[in-house]
Amino acid sequence: MTQSGTPLGDTKRTTLHRVPHKEVKDRAALYAILDTALVGHVGFVQDEQPFVIPVAIARDGDSLLLHGSKASRLFKILSGGVSCAVSVTILDALVLARSAFESSMNYRSAMILGRPEELDGDAKERAFEMLTDHLLPGRRESLRPTNAQEVKQTTILALPLDEASVKISSKFPADDEEDLAWPVWAGNIPIEHRYGVPIPDPRMTVDHPLPVYLKEWSEGRT
Amino acid sequence: MTQSGTPLGDTKRTTLHRVPHKEVKDRAALYAILDTALVGHVGFVQDEQPFVIPVAIARDGDSLLLHGSKASRLFKILSGGVSCAVSVTILDALVLARSAFESSMNYRSAMILGRPEELDGDAKERAFEMLTDHLLPGRRESLRPTNAQEVKQTTILALPLDEASVKISSKFPADDEEDLAWPVWAGNIPIEHRYGVPIPDPRMTVDHPLPVYLKEWSEGRT
Numbered sequence: 381m382t383q384s385g386t387p388l389g390d391t392k393r394t395t396l397h398r399v400p401h402k403e404v405k406d407r408a409a410l411y412a413i414l415d416t417a418l419v420g421h422v423g424f425v426q427d428e429q430p431f432v433i434p435v436a437i438a439r440d441g442d443s444l445l446l447h448g449s450k451a452s453r454l455f456k457i458l459s460g461g462v463s464c465a466v467s468v469t470i471l472d473a474l475v476l477a478r479s480a481f482e483s484s485m486n487y488r489s490a491m492i493l494g495r496p497e498e499l500d501g502d503a504k505e506r507a508f509e510m511l512t513d514h515l516l517p518g519r520r521e522s523l524r525p526t527n528a529q530e531v532k533q534t535t536i537l538a539l540p541l542d543e544a545s546v547k548i549s550s551k552f553p554a555d556d557e558e559d560l561a562w563p564v565w566a567g568n569i570p571i572e573h574r575y576g577v578p579i580p581d582p583r584m585t586v587d588h589p590l591p592v593y594l595k596e597w598s599e600g601r602t
Numbered sequence: 603m604t605q606s607g608t609p610l611g612d613t614k615r616t617t618l619h620r621v622p623h624k625e626v627k628d629r630a631a632l633y634a635i636l637d638t639a640l641v642g643h644v645g646f647v648q649d650e651q652p653f654v655i656p657v658a659i660a661r662d663g664d665s666l667l668l669h670g671s672k673a674s675r676l677f678k679i680l681s682g683g684v685s686c687a688v689s690v691t692i693l694d695a696l697v698l699a700r701s702a703f704e705s706s707m708n709y710r711s712a713m714i715l716g717r718p719e720e721l722d723g724d725a726k727e728r729a730f731e732m733l734t735d736h737l738l739p740g741r742r743e744s745l746r747p748t749n750a751q752e753v754k755q756t757t758i759l760a761l762p763l764d765e766a767s768v769k770i771s772s773k774f775p776a777d778d779e780e781d782l783a784w785p786v787w788a789g790n791i792p793i794e795h796r797y798g799v800p801i802p803d804p805r806m807t808v809d810h811p812l813p814v815y816l817k818e819w820s821e822g823r824t
Contacts, residue, residue: 418693418707419691419693419707419709421643421645421654421689421691422654423643423645423652423653423654423687424652425647425650425652428647428685429685429687429715430645430646430647430652430685430686430687431645431687431713431715432643432644432645432654432687432688432689432713433689433713434689434691434709434711436707463650463651463652464652465645465651465652465653465654466654467643467654467655467656469641469643469656471640471641473801474737474738474797476738476741476816478745478746479745479746479747479748479752480730480733480734480738480741480742480745480748481748481749481752481756483734483737483738483741483745485640485641485658487656489656491653491654491655493651493653508702511702512702512705515696515705516696516698516702516705519698519705519786520702522785522786523700523701523702523705523784523786524700524701524781524784524786525701526701526702526703530701530703534703552803552804552805553803553805555805559746560805560806560807561808562745562746563744563808563810564741564744564745564746564810565800565802565806565810565811565812565813565816566802566803566805566806566810567800567801567802567803567806568800568801568803569797569798569800569801569816569819570797570798570799570801571795571796571797571798572794572795572796572797572798573793573794573795574793574794574796575696575791575792575793575794576791576792576793576794577792578787578789578790578791579695579789579790579791579792580787580788580789581774581775581788581789581790582774583774583775583777583782583788584782584787584788584789585782586783586785588785588786588787588788589787590787591787594698594787594791597791
């Protein structure tokens with residue numbers, strides 16, 4: 381497994397062409413973005429037309445895991461070994477400058493390029509666990525175990541984290557000096573992604589207690 | 603301008619191949635998603651490699667507006683009239699079933715396919731206003747006006763909302779009957795996207811009051 385200190389594969393196509401100060405080269409920054417996000421946007425090409433579809437993600441070491449139904453068009457195409465791009469974006473703030481032109485957003489984003497590889501056997505079993513632990517943390521031990529039929533109906537792909545770009549914007553408004561006196565409030569409005577109050581399934585007839593981890597989520601992750 | 607009652611253009615490539623119950627055909631649903639989201643993920647192809655890049659969006663009638671620097675690779679490519687896909691996703695909840703297999707997410711998502719067209723003159727001026735009003739609502743009148751140099755440095759593209767698919771998932775866990783007795787809490791955890799406490803720009807030397815709309819945002823939109 382690649383150390384998180386190893387720099388990202390630096391190819392011409394993942395080198396950013398503008399605002400290079402936003403580019404981040406260390407693998408730990410990439411991992412942090414992937415470990416925070418729940419969904420990536422997967423781009424692929426069919427008959428020369430690009431498509432972009434949201435997919436739940438999880439990271440396992442130096443691979444990004446994607447899973448979906450064996451019957452879905454996306455997973456049929458991706459398991460054929462085609463090139464894809466996965467973009468993961470977390471919005472952190474609106475940056476409200478004195479002009480519309482300088483107004484922007486703070487964000488953390490990553491794009492990974494590569495050919496996903498379909499997993500099978502033990503690797504697929506492990507990937508199921510990694511996906512469950514990322515998307516439903518703390519929950520795996522208490523769930524009805526995945527059965528053979530479900531494993532069969534699911535395609536799990538691993539995309540190597542070899543070729544990736546990371547862009548992080550974390551700043552206050554960058555107005556020119558001469559605009560600073562413009563009479564308007566300027567600053568950042570944080571964008572928060574958080575969990576709300578759990579809503580019990582109406583089909584839950586026994587009154588199972590809300591687990592501690594679900595109570596804690598509302599203060600933590602998304 | 604297309605009425606919001608007009609059905610979405612229904613082509614083979616935007617027809618969903620699975621879970622058709624999730625597909626939504628009315629234009630109002632598409633508009634509602636685009637009017638809520640701040641960012642879309644734009645997919646395009648260069649040298650047979652797909653790329654996916656997050657871009658701030660706004661809707662103007664039956665067009666989706668994208669804007670960026672004239673110098674950026676993305677906007678150079680897109681203004682050349684190539685085919686692209688824009689995917690917009692809003693996560694609404696984690697759906698915690700009794701099995702990992704049935705666990706999922708509730709979301710609203712749209713994918714638009716088409717060739718963006720570069721705007722100029724009055725259309726570009728109007729698009730600047732629509733973008734500002736969507737991304738920075740209530741703020742345009744108080745900002746330092748956009749100048750000719752800034753207009754020149756910005757590319758604004760309009761993507762017609764002719765060919766689009768909308769997918770909405772809004773449900774409780776869909777466990778099979780025989781799993782309902784599994785002894786675990788099941789239900790939905792809402793995912794909330796909201797604004798946090800505004801952080802004044804340290805370079806704001808005059809103590810401009812926080813506008814009312816910024817106070818109100820923390821209860822409203824994202």
